[in-house]
Amino acid sequence: MTKEELKLFLGFQFMKGIGIKTAKSLIAQSGGIENFYSLSKVQLKNLEGASDKLVQKIKRKEALKEAEEYLDFLTREDLSVFNYLSPLYPRRLKHCADAPLLLFGKGNLDFDYPKTVAIVGTRNATPYGKMLVEELIQKFAEHKLQVVSGLAYGIDIHAHKLCVNYGLSTxxxxxxxxxxxxxxxxxNTAQQMMAKGGLLTEFLPGTKPDRENFPTRNRIVAGMCDATIVVESGEKGGSLITAYLANDYNRDVFAFPGDVNKPYSKGCNKLIRLQRAHLISSSEDLFYLMNWEKSAPEAVQIPLFLELNAEEQNIVDLLRDKNEQSIDELAYHLKQPVSQVSTTLLNLEFQGCVKSLPGKRYLLAV
Structure with a gap:
């Protein structure tokens, strides 16, 4: 991402009234983020979701001036920045409609691990909970999984420390x-994590750790992962929020049962009772339920013998290069309106060339 592109994406952080979903829709309908900034107010009003009231609130020039102030800091501190259309953005999180436009990272971050798991739990971890986490991490080390958590007290930091000790990405x-x-x-632990993993946030430098930020960040923990494991939890708390978010994203959730009389087992027992989480007693249960013990079959590639027009070929080439893509991502790369890309995709589906997935995502059918 160039410095100019980064400034354009940062600008959305300073536009009042534009939520994440609306921002993505406006960018896609404009045919790219550069086009969004060059549209007149009349053209903006013609976009779906851009009411007169919203258009009056959007101050693009002022937003870009504020964005400019952060550019030097991001460069000076050697921070990584990922926009939601970048192939470097966490691929699992891309599937979530409320995934942030931008993520800021520090360390050696790689979001392309075949298996990524969130480990979350109470800030008041017991010896029982810590024992469960260590058993998980030992197993994960054999399979080179990536572990995501929130750097909080208790279960979170215990998981991060063990990952560092066992050489796992976290x-x-x-x-x-x-x-x-x-x-x-x-x-100190955060610094050690930089060698293999690191830190990630959607919040701009200077943002304080205010209480309301943590439930918001939990959706990133849930969205980045194939599965979320709740080790210990009270009847209320952030780890339960993460579990419910993972449910909403159609991701697997697991919980360890505990003593019904212990306060930090009540949350896990509740998730299991409400069928919001699978009961597990060890890493073996997790691997069995996720079907991770079996090796994946080799992919069979079938050649295409289709006569495609230029627009169809461009989409096929993009999907071949980038694998699964959302309609917004395709529109961004092709610099075309979503409606035009949608028509081309429909033609490709009729020809059996492209397969549609939930969430308006597409991949090659062969």
Whole structure:
């Protein structure tokens, strides 16, 4: 991503009244983020979701001026920035409608691990909970899984520390900007995580660890992962929020049962009772239920013998190069309106060339 593109994406952080879903829709309908900034107000009003009231609130020039102030800091601190259309953006998170436009990262971040798991739980971890986490991490080390958590007290930091000890990639998702570490006592562990993994946030540098930020960041933890494991939890708390978000994203959720009289087993027992999580007693249960013990069959490639027009061929080439893509991503790369891309995709589906997936995502059918 060029410095100019980064400024354009940063600009959306300073536009009042535009939520994540609306922003993505406006960018796609404009045929790309550059086009969005060059549209007149009349043209903006013609876009779906851009009411007169919203258009009056959008101050694009002022937003870009504010974005400019952050560019030097991001470059100076050597932070990685991922926009939602980039192939480097966490691919599982891309499937979530409320995934952030931008993510800021620090460390050696790789979001393309075949298996990624969230481990979450109470800040008041017991010896029982810590034992469960260690058993999981030992197993994960054999299969080179990536572990995501929130760098919080208790289960989170215990999982991160064990990953560092066992040489596993681990990512801490923060509820504040990357100019600080919260809690500060975890700064040393955060630094050790940089070698293989690192830190990730949607919040701009300078954002404080305010209470309301943490439930928001939990959706990133849930969305980045194939599965979420709740180790210990009270009847209420952030780990339950993460579990419910993972449910909403159609991701698998697992929980360890515990003593019904223990306060930090009540959350896990509740998830299991309400059938919001699968009961597991060990890593073996997780691997069995996720079908991870079996090796995947070799993919069979069938050649295409279709006469495609230029627009169809462009989409086929993109899907061949980038694999699965959303209609918004295709529109961005092709610099075409979503309606035009949608028509071409429909033609390709009729020809049996493209397969549609939930969430308006597409891949080659062969």
């Amino acid at each position: 990512v801490g998702v923060l509820g504040h900007g990357l100019d600080r570490i919260y809690p500060a006592i975890h700064k």
